[in-house]
Amino acid sequence: MTILLPTLLILLASPLTVGLVRKFKALFQNRRGASIFQPYWALLSLLRKDMTITRYSSWVFHTVPFVVLGSTIALAALVPAVPIAGTYGNVFLIAGVLALGSVFLVLGGMDTASTFGNMGSSREMSLIALVEPPLFIVFASLALFAGSFGMGDIIAHFTSATAGSHVLTAVTLIALFFVVLAENARYPVDNPATHLELTMVHEAMMLEYSGPYLALLEYASAIKLTVLGTLFVSLLLPSFAASGTVLALLFLGKLILAAFLVAFVESTIVKMRFYRMQEYMALAFLFALGGAALIILSKLSGAV
Amino acid sequence: MLSLLARIIKTGTVTEQAPQVGSTDIEVTGENLKRAITRLYGGRSLRIRHVDAGSSNAEEYEMTALGNAYHDSERFGLSFVASPRHADILTVSGPVTRNMEHALRTAYDMTPEPRMVIAVGDGACTGGIWAGSYAVVGAVEKVIPVDAKIFGDPPSPLQILKGLLAAIEKART
Amino acid sequence: MDPLLISRLFLFALATPAFAALLGLLLRRVSWSNTLTQVLFALSGLVGLGAVALLALEMFAGSLSSLQIGGLGVLQPLGVPFLGIIYAGVLLTSFYSIAALAKYKEIYVLPWLNVASALFLIGMQAVVLAPSVLTFLLAWELMSIAAYFLVIADRTEDSLRAGFLYFVMTHLGFLALAAGLLILSGGNPLLSWAELAQGAATLGALPLSLAFALLFAGFGSKAGLVPLHQWLPYAHPQAPSGSSALLSGVMLKVAVFGFLQSLTFFPSLLFPWMLVVLLLGLVSAFFGALHAAVENDAKRLLAWSSIENMGLIFAGIALYFLTSGTAALAPLAPLFALFVMLHILNHFLFKSGLFMAAGVIQSATHTRDLDSLGGLARRWPLFSGVVLALSLAAAALPPLGTFFGEWALVQALALGLGAGDPASRFTALLVLSSVALVGGLAIFAFVKFFSLVFLGRARTEAAEHAGALSWILATPVAICALLSLGVGLVAFPLISGIPVGKLFGAEVVVAPGAGIDPTLVALILAAPALALWLITRVLRTKIRITDTWDCGAPLTPRMQYTSTGFAAPIRFFFRTLLGARREIITTPVVASNPWVTKKHLDWQIHSIWEVWLYKPLGHGIVRVAHSVRRLQSGVVQFYLLLVLLTLILTLFIAL
Structure with missing residues (x-):
């Protein structure tokens, strides 16, 4: 049950993250923007619609929303919203589940016979292939730092670590931020608000989905953003991850911070050209390697 | 970088004052629209896919203006989407040219029910000054069923909002 | 169980293929001769599997440490799993070949093809059973030559060229093997393995190093390790698909067996050489995965992926020996061993399955060019599900078996970041990065493979009018997929449950941090089910079938992404390592007007090893x-x- 409650918290709160990101972006643009609860209404209204589906799709197309939803819920369960001590939520299992969800989304984009869907799939797949090395290195170095492969243990270890050791993980966290932006199809990798098919990655794969299927997919990507965003905030500002009676409140604080970070990045930088993605990923990889080297050296010298 | 930031802070906001909530026409119409959308689907969210069926692009300028900081239609629950499959409402502008006839039909076909079609601008409502030309089919209703029309060449953002409101009110009754 | 009975079963399994092939040759005018031969092959596989199971039980109980097979050979414990893989492969592929080969009666001379297959099967078994240097080399040569005839079976120019390359490479490998073994045996080819090991212990460092290099080159060339890999992606796809499955799924494992067996002759000296094996293994894995990601030929893509997986297995073997020798790292060694064992099994399952699936697709559409396939999932829903499972296994995604094998690998490497001296920690970091990159590229390759063949619309007439699916062809593929899934479902509790310390003779914390809560699994499965129930029962969402969203310009199948287009980003990102050559040939349509031209893009990917080496x-x-x-x-x-x-x-x- 200790796992169930935080997971449900994430599942309930995730559309709020999307609403908060949009609200912060609106504020950056001097607009007032929609209510932060708008995504909930949007999802509900999608559920009430019928579906139109292309005649060229197969059973794979119908499976995709469910597998993607299942894998993101697994993600929400494996990355606890609050630290649960113990060897729970293996980091490499998390990496595998992340990849599984992305792969099925890619299959959905390929099963439409649409050039846009195919293009989004090809790009997303290339990003997944390149994001694996930094992702694995970041996870391995976090595990090394905390002395456990459990994500719960890692978060708990951050709350109790000294200030000096936090500085050591800074480089790894930069790499993690790169990875989080790429995994969630955010700037500078992808533009989530674009209407131009040729600039799309994530959206292009969902162009052919409608009604409840679309709701499932949008909900799944909201969960993914929430999980990875709050994970980053928990590691960046571990005091937010402290366990106590005000857990829900602290989780809300994490949400707001994560949404603000994403909105800030999206309002201040531009999207990169897709064919320069290897530079972005190489940078992420270098940060990940540097962070890992720092942690290894500090472990060797007994500093941590 | 720093000098730029300093300048931004020193200059302050020089654009015209944003309208007060509940005072101007836009606000009132918008709030009414928000309530109408809520009652329509119980969803408080309306996704629009715009189809340009050969317009002079005047309508598109006005529709774009709906999203700017002044009108900010997002706060009323409106959003523009990238695919007709995601849409609740198709807005169509222009006197459906022969080349765009097929595109309009497929876009309508792919919009899932419940759906609504709104013709925006004189060209889309009647064919406008192009009516009768060999290159156009004419008003949108000659191609697909139209639920409401918003006249004007082009209609202002406020008129578009009011037209949307009227269309939704009509659909509910 | 009586050891004599088990050894008789093995003898039966060894002899039956020869008998079957002879019978097929005698009855070649009879219409069911191929079926008879294949059924006998399958029978030999079945009997062999039974014998392996019985022997494994005896060995686990500790009542038997090795088995004398008649006067022919000795079966050591190391050989048992490999023999199991050989027999399982025979059983699956011969069942498949009953129907698959019947379709190609005009192309292949079936009786003689079956003779080659039989010699190939006997050769592989004999390699594992061989008791001495000479028998080993003879068996190895028999296996290689028979494989050559399988490669050139359809007698096309492509096959002959690939076969020639294979013939040259495999004999260079054979020479290296013979030289290496003769150095170890002091020139006497009649020594048994035990005598060889005794003799090798007295040799100096230089001859030992030379022997190791030669043996590694010999086994590495068979397993497709860079830089001796060039023949593999050409040769394996040319054989009939059932034989391709044996070549890639089974014969490569025999090369691994040979390598593992020869390692026992090098008690010292292993450390520096294992670094070389690790490096070449990783380089092979990377180039295999990269070429698989950009390859357009379905079967060649699978062959490249074999190079990738062989690279990972050799890297795993190297890591096992590197860690087991150092006190600080020794606890990690069992995890690497676990990875090697699981990966050998998994690679056999998914690669055999995928090669047979590629054969099914080829026989129905008459092409293996990914650019001209597509849309088969609507035609064969069940079969496409089977291939999807196999592709996910090949991409090492959960919950398929391969994921859990690679999990042991990455986990051991991550543990390696925190153990041992600085040099070994940074080595572990670099190895982990390479393994992650290889994993990413493998996911890319197999998502491409599956979606280009099965999803969207058929890109050509041939794919559009693919014929019906024969269940005899599909069943072995489905068995491979089910077993692959089964390994995934069993492997995880097995990894956490088995006291690995007892199995591998060292204490180790297995998969720390892997605890999975049952409530969690229930939640993950319940949520999509709930969503499905909501959509179909509560909301009763209506589905309307329309065309694909085309922005107004009607789409044709040719407008879909091709394999070439799909891999374009990867080709661009890794362009310096691919040696791609593109040339636009412009020919004027009207001689007097240079502006109106016809353009032809000539575009090829070379292996940089081909160009530079x-x-x-x-x-x-x-x-x-x-x-x-x-x-x-x-x-x-x-x-x-x-x-x-x-x-x-x-x-x-x-x-």
């Missing part, structure tokens, strides 16, 4: 040959002089 080497050999030719003056006195000089030289050396 093979071609210069070939040119070098030719140049040397040219200069040596000057000796052939045709003057008798000159030849006599040469003979005299040789004699003097020999006398000098002898004295």
Whole structure:
């Protein structure tokens, strides 16, 4: 049950993250923007619609929303919203589940016979292939730092670590931020608000989905953003991850911070050209390697 | 970088004052629209896919203006989407040219029910000054069923909002 | 169980293929001769599997440490799992070949093809059973030659060229093996393995190193390790699909067996050489995965992926020996061993399954070009689900078996970041990065493979009118997929449950941090089910079938992404490592007007090893040959002089 409650918290709160990101972006643009609860209404209204589906799709197309939803819920369960001590939520299992969800989304984009869907799939797949090395290195170095492969243990270890050791993980966290932006199809990798098919990655794969299927997919990507965003905030500002009676409140604080970070990045930088993605990923990889080297050296010298 | 930031802070906001909530026409119409959308689907969210069926692009300028900081239609629950499959409402502008006839039909076909079609601008409502030309089919209703029309060449953002409101009110009754 | 009975079962499994092939040859005018041969092959596989199971039970109980097979050979514990894989492969592929080969009666000369298959099967078993140097080399040569006839079975020009390349490479490998083993045995080919090991223990560092290098080159060339891999992606796809499955799924494992067996002769000296094995393993894995990601030929993509997986297995073996020798790292060694074992099994399952699936697709559409397939999932929903499972296994995604094997690998590497001296920690970091990159590229390759073949619309008429699916063809593929899934479902509790310390003789924390809560699994499964129930029962969402969203310009199947287009980003990101060559040939349509032109894009991917290693080497050999030719003056006195000089030289050396 200790796992169930935080997971449900994430599942309930995730559309709020999307609403908060949009609200912060609106504020950056001097607009007032929609209510932060708008995504909930949007999802509900999608559920009430019928579906139109292309005649060229197969059973794979119908499976995709469910597998993607299942894998993101697994993600929400494996990355606890609050630290649960113990060897729970293996980091490499998390990496595998992340990849599984992305792969099925890619299959959905390929099963439409649409050039846009195919293009989004090809790009997303290339990003997944390149994001694996930094992702694995970041996870391995976090595990090394905390002395456990459990994500719960890692978060708990951050709350109790000294200030000096936090500085050591800074480089790894930069790499993690790169990875989080790429995994969630955010700037500078992808533009989530674009209407131009040729600039799309994530959206292009969902162009052919409608009604409840679309709701499932949008909900799944909201969960993914929430999980990875709050994970980053928990590691960046571990005091937010402290366990106590005000857990829900602290989780809300994490949400707001994560949404603000994403909105800030999206309002201040531009999207990169897709064919320069290897530079972005190489940078992420270098940060990940540097962070890992720092942690290894500090472990060797007994500093941590 | 720093000098730029300093300048931004020193200059302050020089654009015209944003309208007060509940005072101007836009606000009132918008709030009414928000309530109408809520009652329509119980969803408080309306996704629009715009189809340009050969317009002079005047309508598109006005529709774009709906999203700017002044009108900010997002706060009323409106959003523009990238695919007709995601849409609740198709807005169509222009006197459906022969080349765009097929595109309009497929876009309508792919919009899932419940759906609504709104013709925006004189060209889309009647064919406008192009009516009768060999290159156009004419008003949108000659191609697909139209639920409401918003006249004007082009209609202002406020008129578009009011037209949307009227269309939704009509659909509910 | 009586050891004699088990050994008789093995003898039966060894002899039946020969009998079956002879029978097929005698009855070649009869229409069911191929079926008879294949059924007998399958029978030998079944009996062999039974014998392996019985022997494994005896060995686990500790009542038997090795088995004498008649007067022919000795089966050591190491050989048992490999024999199991051989027999399982025979069982699956011969069942498949009953229907698959019947479709190609005009192309293949079936009785003789079956003779080659039988010799191949006997050769592989004999390699595992061989008790001495000479029998091992003979069995190895039998396996290689028989494989050559499988590669050239359809007698097309492509096959002959691929077969020639294979023939040359495999004999270079054979020479290396023979030389390496003869160095170890002191020139006596009749030594048994035990005598060989005794003799090798007395050898100095230099001959041992030389022998190791030669043996590694020999086994590595068979397993497709860079830089001796060039033949594999050409040769494996040319064989009939059932044989391709055996070549890639089983024969490569025999090479791994040979390598593992030869490692027992090198008690010392392993450490520096294992670094070389690790490096070449990782380089092979990377190039295999990269070429698989950009390959357009379905079967060749699978062959490249075999290079990738063989690279990972050799890297795993190297890591096992590197860690087991150091006290600080020894606890990690069982995890690497676990990875190697699981990966050998998983790779056999998914690669055999995928090669047979590629054969099914090829026989129905008459093409293996990914650019001209598509849309088969609507035609064959069940079969596409089977291939999807196999593709996910090949991409090492949960919950398929391969994921859990690679999990042990990455986990051990991550543990390696925190153990041992600085050098080993940073090595672990680099190895982990390479493994992650290889994993990412493998996911790319197999998502491409599945979606180009099965999803969207058929890109050509041939794919559009793919025929019906025969269940005899599909069943072995489905069995592979089910077993792959089964390994995934079993492997996880097995990894956490088995006391690995007992199995591998060292204490280790297995998969720390892997605890999975049952409530969690229930939640993950319940949520999509709930969503499905909501959509179909509560909301009763209506589905309307329309065209694909085309923005107004009607889409044709040709507008879909091709394999070439899909891999474009990867080709661009890794362009310096791929040696791609593109050329636009412009020919004017009207002679008087240079502006109206027809453009033709000629575009090819070369292996950089071919460009930078093979071609210069070939040119070098030719140049040397040219200069040596000057000796052939045709003057008798000159030849006599040469003979005299040789004699003097020999006398000098002898004295």
